Amino acid sequence: MHDLRRHGLVHYALKRGGSIHPITLPIELTGETGIMNPSIFVHNGKILLNVRHVNYTLYHSEGKKFPHIWGPLQYIHPENEVLLATHNVLCELDSNMQMLSAGRIKMNLDTGAPTWTFHGLEDGRLFSWDDRLFLCGVRRDAYDDKGKGRMEMCEVEFIDGEWQEIGRHPIPAPGDNGSYCEKNWMPITDMPWHFVKWCNPTQVVKYDDVTRTTETAILDESKLYSMKRDLRGGTQVVPIGEGRHLCLTHEVDLLKDAFGRKDGHYNHRVIVWDKDWNIVHNTEDFHFMGTQVDPTTGYEYNIEFATGMAFLEGNVLISFGYQDNGTFILKMPEAVFFDFVGRA
Amino acid sequence: MLQELLNDHIMDPKNPDKIFKLASEYDRLEQGAMAVSLYLKTADLSDNTLLQYKSLLGIAKCYWRQGNRTFTVESALLDACGVMPELPEAHYFLSLLYAEQQKWKSSYLHARLGLRGTWTTPDLGVGYPGRNALAWLEARGKWRVAGTQEGKHKLFDLKFKTILDDEHKELVDNLLSSIYYPDTIPYSVLDKERFKFPFPDFDTIGKNYSKHFQDLFVLSMFKGKTKGTYLEIGSGDPFIHNNTALLEEWGWKGISVDNSQSLCYNFKENRNNTIICADATEIGWVDLFNKHCLDPVIDYLQIDCDEASLGILEDLPLKGYKFGVITFEHDSYRLGTEIRDKARALLHNLGYVLVVNDVAFTEEAPYEDWYAHPDVVNIPSEMETNKAVNFVWDYFMEPLTEKNQRKI
Numbered sequence: 001m002h003d004l005r006r007h008g009l010v011h012y013a014l015k016r017g018g019s020i021h022p023i024t025l026p027i028e029l030t031g032e033t034g035i036m037n038p039s040i041f042v043h044n045g046k047i048l049l050n051v052r053h054v055n056y057t058l059y060h061s062e063g064k065k066f067p068h069i070w071g072p073l074q075y076i077h078p079e080n081e082v083l084l085a086t087h088n089v090l091c092e093l094d095s096n097m098q099m100l101s102a103g104r105i106k107m108n109l110d111t112g113a114p115t116w117t118f119h120g121l122e123d124g125r126l127f128s129w130d131d132r133l134f135l136c137g138v139r140r141d142a143y144d145d146k147g148k149g150r151m152e153m154c155e156v157e158f159i160d161g162e163w164q165e166i167g168r169h170p171i172p173a174p175g176d177n178g179s180y181c182e183k184n185w186m187p188i189t190d191m192p193w194h195f196v197k198w199c200n201p202t203q204v205v206k207y208d209d210v211t212r213t214t215e216t217a218i219l220d221e222s223k224l225y226s227m228k229r230d231l232r233g234g235t236q237v238v239p240i241g242e243g244r245h246l247c248l249t250h251e252v253d254l255l256k257d258a259f260g261r262k263d264g265h266y267n268h269r270v271i272v273w274d275k276d277w278n279i280v281h282n283t284e285d286f287h288f289m290g291t292q293v294d295p296t297t298g299y300e301y302n303i304e305f306a307t308g309m310a311f312l313e314g315n316v317l318i319s320f321g322y323q324d325n326g327t328f329i330l331k332m333p334e335a336v337f338f339d340f341v342g343r344a
Numbered sequence: 345m346l347q348e349l350l351n352d353h354i355m356d357p358k359n360p361d362k363i364f365k366l367a368s369e370y371d372r373l374e375q376g377a378m379a380v381s382l383y384l385k386t387a388d389l390s391d392n393t394l395l396q397y398k399s400l401l402g403i404a405k406c407y408w409r410q411g412n413r414t415f416t417v418e419s420a421l422l423d424a425c426g427v428m429p430e431l432p433e434a435h436y437f438l439s440l441l442y443a444e445q446q447k448w449k450s451s452y453l454h455a456r457l458g459l460r461g462t463w464t465t466p467d468l469g470v471g472y473p474g475r476n477a478l479a480w481l482e483a484r485g486k487w488r489v490a491g492t493q494e495g496k497h498k499l500f501d502l503k504f505k506t507i508l509d510d511e512h513k514e515l516v517d518n519l520l521s522s523i524y525y526p527d528t529i530p531y532s533v534l535d536k537e538r539f540k541f542p543f544p545d546f547d548t549i550g551k552n553y554s555k556h557f558q559d560l561f562v563l564s565m566f567k568g569k570t571k572g573t574y575l576e577i578g579s580g581d582p583f584i585h586n587n588t589a590l591l592e593e594w595g596w597k598g599i600s601v602d603n604s605q606s607l608c609y610n611f612k613e614n615r616n617n618t619i620i621c622a623d624a625t626e627i628g629w630v631d632l633f634n635k636h637c638l639d640p641v642i643d644y645l646q647i648d649c650d651e652a653s654l655g656i657l658e659d660l661p662l663k664g665y666k667f668g669v670i671t672f673e674h675d676s677y678r679l680g681t682e683i684r685d686k687a688r689a690l691l692h693n694l695g696y697v698l699v700v701n702d703v704a705f706t707e708e709a710p711y712e713d714w715y716a717h718p719d720v721v722n723i724p725s726e727m728e729t730n731k732a733v734n735f736v737w738d739y740f741m742e743p744l745t746e747k748n749q750r751k752i
Contacts, residue, residue, distance in 0.1 A: 007354075007357050008357070010354050011354050011355065011357060014351065014354055014355060015355075020350060020351065020354055021347075022346055022347065022350050024346070024370075024373060024375050024378075027374040030377075031410060031411075032374055032375065032376030032377060032406065032409055032410050033376070033377050033410060034377040035377065035378075057376065057377040057380055057406070057407065057410060057413075058377070058380075058381070059380065059384070059403075059416060060381065060384065061384055061387075061388055062384070062385060062388055063385075063387075063388025063389060064388070065387060065388045065396075066384065066387050066388065066396075066400065066420075066423045068416060068419050069415060069418075069419040069422075070415075074416075076407065076413050076416045077413075078410075078411065078412040078413065079412050079413060079414060079415065080412055081412075289354070289357070290354075290357035290358070292385075292388060292389065322378070322381065323378075323381040324377075325377035325378045325380060325381045326370075326375075326377065326378035326381060
C-alpha cells in the first residue's frame with residue numbers, strides 16, 4: 001500500500017489491471033482554460049460525463065520553486081474579467097472512455113443578470129431519478145450579492161441535437177435556510193430526492209420538490225467518527241448491495257507559503273455506510289495522480305477533486321479533476337477497487 | 345500518443361522528463377490548462393535547468409494563447425530568465441510581451457539581453473524566430489523609448505545591412521516608412537567591403553562626417569587625393585553632417601562659410617581650416633577669392649543653403665574659376681524642380697557633367713545634384729549613373745548578400 005501514498009490511486013490501479021483515460025475537449029468549447037471536476041454517470045446504457053469548464057487556468061506550483069508573482073496557488077482568469085465563470089459540458093463516451101460527443105449544456109433558464117461574480121452551476125454531479133437526468137451543483141449567482149450559495153438541481157435533456165436545461169430546482173438548506181453557502185451535497189442515486197449533505201456525522205436530507213422544502217432524514221450527531229479532517233462531499237453516493245452505500249469524499253488542507261500566501265492540498269477517501277447510514281468503513285486518505293511533498297514539513301501539495309463514480313460491467317469508473325485544469329477517468333476492476341477499499 | 349505518455353507518467357510519476365513529454369503533448373493538442381499544470385510540475389520536480397527553462401516557456405506560451413493573462417505570462421518568462429539568463433528565448437518573448445504593452449524600455453532591455461546571449465541551443469520548439477526578431481525588437485524599442493536618431497539608425501541597419509526573414513523585413517520597412525530614414529546615412533568601416541568606389545588608403549577611413557557620403561564622393565572622384573582645395577558654402581557644424589571635415593583630415597585646405605555665429609565659433613575652435621562667418625547671399629565672391637588668392641581651379645565646391653543655393657551659385661565667378669566637384673543642394677523633393685533645372689542648365693553650359701543626378705536620402709526624396717568638371721577631374725565611368733533618383737546607400741554600396749551582410 002505504500003505505493004498509494006507515494007504515487008496515488010491511479011498508479012495503484014494501473015499496476016493491477018486498471019486504466020486511466022484522459023478527457024480532452026476541443027478548443028472551440030474551452031479556449032484552453034480549465035476542464036475539471038467531471039461527473040460520470042451511466043444513464044439508460046449511455047456513459048455520460050459532465051465536465052465543468054471554467055474561465056481560468058489554475059497556476060499551482062506544488063514544489064514552490066516557481067510560484068506565480070501573486071503566490072503558489074492562483075486562479076488565472078482574464079485580467080479584464082473579475083468573475084469566475086462555469087459552463088457545463090456534457091459528453092457521451094464509449095465503453096473505452098473515448099469521446100463520442102460533447103456539447104455545452106444550454107442553460108435556458110439563465111434569465112436574470114448574475115448577482116455575484118461566480119457565474120454558473122459549479123461542480124455538478126450527474127445522476128437520474130425517476131428516469132429524469134439531473135445535474136446538481138452549487139449556484140452562487142442567484143441569491144444575493146455576497147456569494148450566498150445553494151444547491152440546485154438542473155434537469156437536462158437532449159433536445160434538437162443539444163443538451164438543454166429543462167428545469168431548475170433550487171434546494172433550500174434544512175431548518176431556517178440561513179446558512180451562507182451550501183455545496184457538495186451528494187445525491188444518493190437509488191434514493192430519489194435524497195442527498196448526503198454531510199458525512200461526519202452523516203446527515204441525509206430529503207428535498208420535496210412540491211413544497212420546495214428540505215428536511216433532515218437522517219442525523220445522529222452522536223455518531224461522530226474520529227477523522228483527520230472534515231469529510232467534504234465528493235461523488236454521487238451509490239448503492240453497493242445489502243443496503244450499503246459508498247462514495248468518495250474529499251478533504252482539504254488549507255496551507256500557506258513562507259509569505260503567508262494561500263496554498264492547498266486535497267485528499268480523498270472512500271466511505272462505506274451500512275443500511276442505517278452508519279459509517280462502517282473508511283479508507284486511508286489518498287490522492288490520484290501523485291503529489292509533491294515538502295521535505296521539511298511533510299506537507300503535500302496537490303489539488304484533485306473526484307465528483308463522479310459509476311459501476312459498469314465489472315468495473316468502477318471514477319471521474320476526477322486534476323489541478324482544476326484536467327479531467328480524467330480512472331477505470332478499475334471492481335475486485336481491485338473493493339480490495340483496495342478493504343485494505344486501505 | 346497522449347494515452348501512452350500518460351501511462352508512462354503514471355508509472356514513473358516523479359520523472360520530470362516524462363512529465364514534460366506529457367505536457368508537450370497536451371500543449372500540442374491545444375489543451376493549455378492541463379499543459380500548464382504538467383509544465384509546472386516538471387519545473388518543480390526537475391533539477392535540469394534547461395528542462396525547467398523549457399517548461400517555464402511552455403507555461404508562458406499556454407497562458408499567452410489563452411489571451412489577456414499578461415501578468416502570468418510575464419511571471420513565467422521572468423522565471424525562465426532567472427533559470428537560464430544566457431538563453432535568448434525568454435528574453436525574446438518578454439520583449440515581445442512588453443512591446444505589446446508599450447513598455448518600451450522593458451522591451452528594449454530584454455531584446456538587448458537576448459542578443460547578448462552567446463549560447464547556441466538547438467531549436468527548443470517554442471516558437472522563437474531567431475536573432476532577427478530580437479534585433480527588430482531592440483531597434484523598435486530603442487526608437488520608441490526616445491524617438492532619436494539612434495533608433496532610426498538601428499532600424500536602417502537592419503533594413504540595409506542584414507538579411508531579414510520576410511516577416512521582420514516587412515515590420516522594419518513599415519516602421520521606417522512611417523518615421524523616415526535617419527537624418528544621416530553614415531559610412532562605417534564595417535561597410536568597407538560593400539563600398540563601390542574605394543581609393544588608395546580608403547582602408548584607413550573608420551568613419552565619415554557627411555550626411556550622405558558627400559565627402560567620400562569627393563575623395564572617390566579624386567581617387568583619394570590629399571592636399572586638395574575646397575570652398576564650402578553652408579558648412580554648418582564643423583563635424584556633424586560636415587562635408588569637409590574628412591577632407592581636412594586628408595590634408596585638404598579650404599574656406600568654409602556659414603552664417604551661424606555659434607557654429608562658426610565652434611568651427612574655429614575645432615578645425616584648422618578657415619571659416620568665414622557671413623551670409624553667403626551677401627558675400628562679394630570675387631573680392632573674397634582675390635583676398636584669399638584662390639587658384640582658378642578649386643577641387644571641391646559645396647553649396648548647401650536651402651532655397652538660397654541657386655542664387656549663390658549664380659553669384660559665384662564661375663567663368664573665372666573651375667571646380668573639380670560640386671555638390672549642389674536643390675531640395676527638389678520639397679521645392680520642386682525649378683532650382684535644380686536652372687542650376688543644371690547653368691553648369692551644363694560651363695562644361696560640368698552631372699555625375700549623380702537627384703541624390704536622394706530615401707528611395708524617393710532627391711535633394712542634391714553632384715557634378716564634376718572633366719577639365720579638372722577624370723570622371724570614373726563606374727561613378728556615373730543613369731537612374732532617375734539615386735538613393736545614396738544604393739549608389740555607394742554593393743547589393744546586400746549573405747556574404748557581405750552584417751551578422752546580428
